[in-house]
Amino acid sequence: MSDLDALYRELILDHSKHPQHFGLTDEGDAPAKVGTIGTSHQKNPVCGDEITLRARVDGETIADVQWEGRGCSISQASASMLADLVAEEGLSRAEALQLIEGFREALRSRGTLELDEEVYGDAAALSGVSKFSARVKCAMLAWVALEDAIAKA
Secondary structure, three states: HHHHHHHHHHHHHHHHHHOEEEEEOOOHHOOOOOEEEEEEEEOOOOOOOOEEEEEEOOOOOEEEEEEEEEHHHHHHHHHHHHHHHHHHHOOOOOHHHHHHHHHHHHOOOOOOOOHHHHHHHHHHHHHHHHHHHHHHHHHHHHHHHHHHHHHHH
């Protein structure tokens, strides 16, 4: 295993043990917050991973992302990395959908495409998952949930 692979593995484990933006607050708890809310629950029936993701969209900007889930370290780390990326950047709907599509393309590439760390941040560590087709759905779960939540918001 290369030093980079070891670093990526450590980053994935860190996000799965210390998830970012984890926990769903009740939608009625924050009446002062502006925007529409979309919630999506996704499940991988093959392995049992589950993610519930809530996105608050203010106009065309994703103002907040929260999630809860259970499953393997890849699915949980991927949700944490995605929520962190979207929350930090204040992405528009279009920008988020573009990120999701790029992530999907890289993960389906079977290792031929690498995610750009400058664009994907910590989520670039998930590039190697594309070499393991059984784990692609694990990594994609939260990204599919965000795509669905944005559509519902």
